[in-house]
Amino acid sequence: MRALEGLNPAQREAVQTTRGPLLIVAGPGSGKTRVIVHRIAYLVEHEGVSPHHILAVTFTNKAAREMRERLEGLLGPAGHGLTVGTFHWACARILRRDGQAIGIDPHFVIYDDGDQVSLMKKLLAAEALDEKRVSPRAVLSAISRAKSELRDPDAFSRAAEGHWPEMVAMLYRRYQEQLALNHALDFDDLLIGVVDLFKGDHTVLTKYQERYQYLLVDEFQDTNVAQYEIVRLLGGRHRNVCAVGDVDQAIYSWRAADPRNVFHFQRDFPEHKVVLLEQNYRSTQAILDVADAVIRLAPGRHEKRLWTENERGHPALLHEAYNEGEEAQFVVREIERLTRDREARLRDCAVLYRTNAQSRALEEALIRYNMPYQLVGGTRFYERKEIKDVLAYLRLVLNPYDSASLLRIINVPPRKLGQKSLLELERWAARQGVSLWDALQRMAHGEDDAPGVPPNPLTTAARRACAHFVALIEELQAEREGLTVLELLDLLLDRSGYARFLAESEDDGEERLENLQELRAKAAEYEDVNPAVALGTFLEEVTLVQDVDSLETGGDAVTLMTLHTAKGLEFPYVFIVGLEEGLCPHTRSLDDRAAMEEERRLFFVGVTRAMRGLYLSYAFSRRFYNNVNYNTPSRFLADIPPELLAGGRSPAPAVTVAPGVGAAPARATSRAAERPYEPPPVERRLPTPAALADTVSLRAAPAPAAGAPQFRPGDRVHHAHFGDGIVVSSQLTRGDEEVTVAFEGQGVKKLSLAYARLEPR
DNA sequence: GCCTCTGGATTTTTT
DNA sequence: ATCCAGAGGC
Numbered sequence: 001m002r003a004l005e006g007l008n009p010a011q012r013e014a015v016q017t018t019r020g021p022l023l024i025v026a027g028p029g030s031g032k033t034r035v036i037v038h039r040i041a042y043l044v045e046h047e048g049v050s051p052h053h054i055l056a057v058t059f060t061n062k063a064a065r066e067m068r069e070r071l072e073g074l075l076g077p078a079g080h081g082l083t084v085g086t087f088h089w090a091c092a093r094i095l096r097r098d099g100q101a102i103g104i105d106p107h108f109v110i111y112d113d114g115d116q117v118s119l120m121k122k123l124l125a126a127e128a129l130d131e132k133r134v135s136p137r138a139v140l141s142a143i144s145r146a147k148s149e150l151r152d153p154d155a156f157s158r159a160a161e162g163h164w165p166e167m168v169a170m171l172y173r174r175y176q177e178q179l180a181l182n183h184a185l186d187f188d189d190l191l192i193g194v195v196d197l198f199k200g201d202h203t204v205l206t207k208y209q210e211r212y213q214y215l216l217v218d219e220f221q222d223t224n225v226a227q228y229e230i231v232r233l234l235g236g237r238h239r240n241v242c243a244v245g246d247v248d249q250a251i252y253s254w255r256a257a258d259p260r261n262v263f264h265f266q267r268d269f270p271e272h273k274v275v276l277l278e279q280n281y282r283s284t285q286a287i288l289d290v291a292d293a294v295i296r297l298a299p300g301r302h303e304k305r306l307w308t309e310n311e312r313g314h315p316a317l318l319h320e321a322y323n324e325g326e327e328a329q330f331v332v333r334e335i336e337r338l339t340r341d342r343e344a345r346l347r348d349c350a351v352l353y354r355t356n357a358q359s360r361a362l363e364e365a366l367i368r369y370n371m372p373y374q375l376v377g378g379t380r381f382y383e384r385k386e387i388k389d390v391l392a393y394l395r396l397v398l399n400p401y402d403s404a405s406l407l408r409i410i411n412v413p414p415r416k417l418g419q420k421s422l423l424e425l426e427r428w429a430a431r432q433g434v435s436l437w438d439a440l441q442r443m444a445h446g447e448d449d450a451p452g453v454p455p456n457p458l459t460t461a462a463r464r465a466c467a468h469f470v471a472l473i474e475e476l477q478a479e480r481e482g483l484t485v486l487e488l489l490d491l492l493l494d495r496s497g498y499a500r501f502l503a504e505s506e507d508d509g510e511e512r513l514e515n516l517q518e519l520r521a522k523a524a525e526y527e528d529v530n531p532a533v534a535l536g537t538f539l540e541e542v543t544l545v546q547d548v549d550s551l552e553t554g555g556d557a558v559t560l561m562t563l564h565t566a567k568g569l570e571f572p573y574v575f576i577v578g579l580e581e582g583l584c585p586h587t588r589s590l591d592d593r594a595a596m597e598e599e600r601r602l603f604f605v606g607v608t609r610a611m612r613g614l615y616l617s618y619a620f621s622r623r624f625y626n627n628v629n630y631n632t633p634s635r636f637l638a639d640i641p642p643e644l645l646a647g648g649r650s651p652a653p654a655v656t657v658a659p660g661v662g663a664a665p666a667r668a669t670s671r672a673a674e675r676p677y678e679p680p681p682v683e684r685r686l687p688t689p690a691a692l693a694d695t696v697s698l699r700a701a702p703a704p705a706a707g708a709p710q711f712r713p714g715d716r717v718h719h720a721h722f723g724d725g726i727v728v729s730s731q732l733t734r735g736d737e738e739v740t741v742a743f744e745g746q747g748v749k750k751l752s753l754a755y756a757r758l759e760p761r
Numbered sequence: 762g763c764c765t766c767t768g769g770a771t772t773t774t775t776t
Numbered sequence: 777a778t779c780c781a782g783a784g785g786c
Binding site for chain 2: 357
């Protein structure tokens with residue numbers, strides 16, 4: 001039985017308990033994903049359950065993707081028909097199919113963060129509220145929390161006491177009205193919609209209960225009330241619900257996740273079994289000791305001991321950096337050493353941080369050292385203006401009632417429809433009680449002077465512009481059915497004049513066009529999808545799956561991401577940077593006990609990502625936006641017994657604390673790998689630099705060609721990444737040469753010649 | 762209506 | 777540092 005191969009007794013039990021509710025309590029690295037995947041394989045291969053009847057929901061797209069891949073590997077074509085995806089994705093699918101029963105347009109759009117904010121700003125303006133006094137995001141987050149707890153505007157209103165709650169209640173109501181008018185749902189509505197649907201329509205509920213007879217929910221501790229309700233309803237009939245979770249890894253309470261759902265599950269499915277997975281296969285004992293020291297201080301937790309049969313390994317290394325730049329340099333140099341010693345490939349290394357803003361210093365260092373990296377998350381591709389603009393056009397083609405999209409692009413490229421005209425238009429539509437699109441159509445088709453219609457306030461020029469716009473959208477709508485997504489995209493770029501508009505915009509038009517190329521590439525993937533649903537599927541994917549760049553190009557690169565994003569992943573070598581008070585734990589958690597506990601769990605999650613090497617670092621000073629902060633080391637570091645840390649010394653010895661001040665590191669302890677890595681690929685991106693060839697002599701090594709800089713100020717040079725530039729200055733440093741170059745249009749960069757390929761021109 | 766300038770805020774984490 | 781809203785000039 002392939003599905004049971006290589007499993008320990010607990011894992012085996014989890015796999016074989018297929019009937020009835022099951023709670024799997026899975027510590028980090030305990031083979032959780034493996035168990036889920038094998039359990040599904042066991043259901044299909046051994047119990048003869050049709051994949052069609054199995055639904056596995058995860059929390060993030062990344063997790064869903066990984067699970068799908070692993071299932072494919074294990075089951076192959078036999079796994080065809082499995083449903084694996086995030087909660088939001090699965091709900092969107094259900095609502096597209098059956099949402100009409102509760103009045104949801106099958107062509108609904110999903111409003112992302114940006115759409116929500118602009119809608120809320122409009123509402124605030126309409127209520128004469130100053131958005132500087134009432135933050136749109138704060139209101140939205142209050143609404144989101146209410147929605148996650150399944151409190152509708154009425155319930156919210158009833159409970160509201162005081163200025164702020166009453167105002168939020170009013171805005172909540174208006175917000176929902178607007179969404180309905182736009183045929184739009186926000187992320188929370190996807191979940192609520194399914195709950196309403198299931199509760200309101202017994203036939204539909206039964207249909208889905210019969211369809212998904214086997215339910216698996218990963219990261220159960222991160223479900224919110226709405227998500228739990230979906231699980232409870234869907235699994236209520238066949239009761240084959242497998243919940244997998246670990247309250248020690250609950251890090252999403254800010255998104256209204258409620259770890260108490262684990263207890264609710266036990267209450268609502270009293271016949272459930274519990275399986276504990278405690279053996280860790282991921283990390284060395286040394287790393288687990290650190291993890292345990294951190295998490296054991298979390299109050300009110302079940303004493304749960306992680307243990308492993310893995311070797312002890314090397315102690316974690318704690319590094320104090322002078323500032324964020326030096327911290328980044330420490331990381332990069334250490335990764336360079338690991339790869340040079342063939343202990344690791346770049347893809348074995350991950351750098352984790354608390355906030356996305358911290359990635360910048362790391363990126364700068366990585367670029368300077370010419371080290372390939374992959375940034376996960378951060379400024380998302382689909383949040384770029386040009387992408388959002390073009391997507392807004394596509395959304396309008398499918399659902400012209402989406403006035404957020406309409407207003408976004410009705411004057412992009414400029415059609416001489418300014419704020420004033422648009423405001424008049426909105427008022428005019430509101431007075432008639434119709435959507436913007438209806439109003440525009442009336443105008444364009446000359447039906448705006450019918451009796452009972454208020455006089456059209458727009459100027460002749462503005463009316464003509466509107467008519468033009470309506471004709472454009474109608475043309476695209478007419479063409480849609482006969483075209484692939486890519487063809488439609490290209491048609492739109494041409495007819496709307498958007499492509500020309502970008503090409504002619506002086507500064508960054510070129511870069512934006514390039515981004516559009518990426519969107520075209522994405523659209524091309526939908527060539528084989530049924531044309532009737534291709535556009536809808538495409539739009540849904542880009543809204544729900546926002547991390548386009550985690551496509552795992554297969555290349556060898558260092559991974560950069562936040563601690564949150566790292567959950568569920570593992571890496572042989574993990575660097576956690578910025579371990580300072582105010583950052584990790586974050587300032588916003590300092591005065592909130594529960595939030596502080598979550599910060600601890602977050603750090604715990606980070607530590608337990610590491611398989612064989614763990615590096616912790618903090619910086620003495622850190623630049624925020626304008627000013628420099630001096631933070632004390634994170635309180636979590638103090639919770640780790642000193643003997644578990646190699647402070648300053650390293651299993652993989654490193655670099656000076658501040659330039660020129662370093663202690664010579666001890667090389668002798670450095671064989672961290674229990675099985676050596678494959679040497680890096682033939683084509684090595686990292687030339688072994690003379691400067692670091694001998695770590696012992698960081699300070700004293702004389703430059704090989706002392707006193708002869710390769711570049712002088714004024715030299716014209718070329719760099720693969722930055723293009724052409726002129727040398728500003730050059731400095732010899734212990735065998736290396738640091739060249740400061742002013743690049744055309746890229747600004748001034750400091751490059752290390754040992755890494756960067758800088759060519760004279 | 763459109764462009765440019767200025768002052769203020771912005772950064773926690775994600776579907 | 778960078779993005780955005782509002783003001784003012786063309």
